[in-house]
Amino acid sequence: MADLTVMAPEDLDSEDKEMLSWDINDMKLPQNVKKTDWFQEWPDSYEKHIYSSEDRNAQRHLSSWAMRNTNNHNSRILKKSCLGVVVCSRDCSAEEGRKIYLRPAICDKARQKQQRKRCPNCDGPLKLIPCRGHGGFPVTNFWRHDGRFIFFQSKGEHDHPKPETKLEAEARRTMKKAHVASASVPLKLKESPETKSLPGETQSWGSFPLTWSFQEGVQLPSSYNGRLIANTPQQKSLNDCLFFSKSCCLGGTTDLADPTSTLGPTKLYDKCKLSSSWICNGGDLLHPVSGVLSDYGDRQTWNINTALGRQSLNDNCCPSYPFPLTSWPYDFSPSQSSAELFPQQIPVEPPAAESSCRPLWPNPGGELYEERLHVDFNSCCPSSTCHSPQEDPFLFAYASHPHHQYSLTGKSSKWDFDEDMRGVGLDHYSNEMLLNLCPLR
DNA sequence: GTCTGCGGGCTTG
DNA sequence: CAAGCCCGCAGAC
16 A cells, blocks of 8 residues: 555554655655655645655655645755645635635745636636644645655645646646747637637736646535545545546547557556547546547446556556546646656656656545546647636636545536536537637648 | 746845 | 745756
8 A cells, every 4th residue: 555644454464554654754754655645636634644755746746736835944844835726715616516616826926926817717816725734823734854764744734725736826827828929929719709718807817728627616614624535445546547547548648449458558558648549537437539538537437447458567556446546637738748748747757667657646635636638639730728718727726625625526527527518529629629729820 | 918937145943 | 943935046948
């Protein structure tokens, strides 16, 4: 088991207990670590993890929470504190209860500037909800490199919804730039109803969504409490399912011509990189031509082992899980490689290698994972969207919540497809991409 | 321009 | 003294 913190006490031997009993401030940290943890994108509560020093995400001390560096006057231990989440002060909601959960800028100046901007949905003022999950203070994360391992410890429980991920925020900035660039092109290509800016939309946010954050269609109460995030077996399963979807989507496009194939992870990964016969949508598989949805989001339980060959390479690699997924943000960004946009998600080594066989972003709390796709519509050009700003998934982060996630109906888990892809048709999207959304060509 | 890590310095309990 | 916070700097992207 990767997550030592969730092992049952009775299953632990003395070494395992040592793995659990350490504190980030200890003089000596355990070095006889048998198994390192999979990187946790949304660490919450009082978690401790031991990552391999080879783990790129751990090396970068990444978190999808907006964490800023905090000086603890200890150069050996890096401390970071949570900035919370930026929300609309009007508490506006988009369709299906989607809320605005923006990622606070890490830089102080940038954050102040950010709060002067307007809500992308209702144009109302934005406000920052500070994190007070650690005794009234922000949740803190500690990182310490020691030997072959990177030790992580978090203190406190986030008492606010999750912001958009770093990658989403980065992508949004990228799209904002693209928007500005495209605005200078004399082609009047943004007049289609789907791409027109709505009155409430501020230009500063841009109108080109890049990723969708279908964390959940359920609005969190103001008393949202991260404590509800539990490490249930189902959630762990989901985490590991996410690994598969991420692995398949690395590089953006996915070729899962036959989801029931018995390709091993490496070959599967290679196929993923080669074509776009199938669009991996954070777990759901779409065929861009037929528009067929392999609706794993509807809990169709195609067992990942069937496709991955029963963990043939590494026990840590591809656990046995069904394939439920609820998110499917994607990236229509053919002009820019996924590696450029989302370097963190690109494995340095082939998946067959031990280090890269671990998931890049497992989901500890069973959270939805924001997946990006590089959809190559016949090598179409620049990225954009066919969504109205109101639908702009980029701007809306669902309040993520594992409990809600597991009570999702098929509707909520695939609404994006039903309403935006299947209803409109991917060919339509492709055409839109070509006709309306490639102003630079 | 923003993120990130580092470190000095201040305040508070 | 520890913890939290602010600030500026430098390097990277």
